Amino acid sequence: MTRIIAIANQKGGTGKTTTAINLAAGLVRANPRHRVMLADIDPQANGTAVFLGVPFAAGPRLDGVNTMYEVILDQVAAAQALQTVTLLEGNGETAVGKMHILPSHLDLASAELELVNLFERERRLRHALAPIVNQYDFIIIDCPPSLGLLTVNALMTANEVLIPVDPGLFPLIGLNLLNRTIEMVRQANPSLAISGVVPTLVDRTALARDTQQELAATFGSRLLPAIPRRVAFGEAHAAGQDIFAYDLSSDSASAYADLVKEIMRRG
Template identity: 40%
Template sequence: MARANEPAGPCRIICVVNQKGGVGKTTTAVNLAASVAAAERRTLIIDMDPQGNASSGVGVRPGSRERTIYDVLIGEVPLSEVIVETDVATLAVAPATQDLVAAELELVDDPKRALKLREAIEPELSRFDYVFIDCPPSLGLLTLNALAATTSVLVPLQCEYFALEGLTHLMATIDRVKNGMNPELEVEGVVLTMFDPRNNLAHQVADEVKKHFFVFENVIPRNVRLSEAPSHGKPVILYDISSKGAQGYLALAKEMLTRHTGGGSRAKPAKRAGGTR
């Protein structure tokens, strides 16, 4: 995917978040970031999930790094000291380990505890065109740090029965962060993951979500290669670029980049949390 002629402009920070686990959150953070990097955008993944799956998903083995995003949040080192290059050109990662769990406890008495990531990112913004933050499947302090630091929120959503209810809770949290800490925060949109076009419920849920939120046209299908790639420490575009999963994320990246460079429709603003009821 060739880089567009338009300048990339200021760094965009995109928080990939859903408090429900198993919806393809980390898969989306890793593979969308890799696909954006494949379009020659300087891209960084910040792993804010103590499980560290985004880190291992791009080849950073657990325990292989002396310093991680945990050390950044507690003020031990700057973000620049933990950034690791990956096998994808122009893609880097700030890795996480289970140590990150302790950050919430260590920062509990700090009045600026929710702004640690924002302060750490600011000196590095000129180095990157895109920063993707992979959040834990919860709405605790680590996710609040990500929301306070980000430009926009991308929500991966599996089309299942309780999907819209979960979105309501998430949007309420986003509203609170926007009103209290980050007035520039926007909702990038919703990306449908593990989508099975043969499933009637999937189409029903998708139609309902589209009534309230911008939903990207390109959906991510269920795909074996997409599931296998993390065990090899590779984004799916390196593991099997011909797979439906890889092609799905490449198409999603192209759609997003086109919107950001003015070549597509802007996202309609998400309704406030009450609008989904």
């Protein structure tokens, strides 16, 4: 069965996109036979920008190029919007594998409004992906930082959700917001499994330590390997690379490799 994993948290800047792109790329690197799709349903299109460039994600629309916008509004089949990304070794030359991306574009922001009056508005993505789901082992969905219709579509399509949590969350708003997310997820799709919580942007501060302790107490075995706060992530994004291509020997890359291993082990 295809594992469809939504990366969700209604708070912005918690490392959703970073986790989505490195999980997707990491699954291909762990086994090039893995058939992986990264589905970008965030109108900010950051994940799309990393792999396909900023003009693709935010520039004028190119003739004949389709994105999540057309797919979710049922204007084209999902297969017609897919782009292939070749993942490279750090030397920038050797290909280690390929994956598909169902790209986003800034235009997707208006789809949220256009969806409101449509039939089965929460299940548009699920229906759109149905014809091609079986062609993949993993579909990773990068969600926007909100609980709007786009995120609900992702949660209705997924069979698992992964929640990246940064150290800022707990002292500010406590467990409340996170619990509300999970509650909302269950309402939307009772068969959805919370596959785990990933502590992100972890540094040496007391805040990060307290957050990790609280997450461990709350989520137990669903607490996944933590990701350190490192400037390399921003640099990798700017270079249009996943963290493995950018700096394979870094602890940033090994943290995501550990996460990938854990996700595969739990499959």
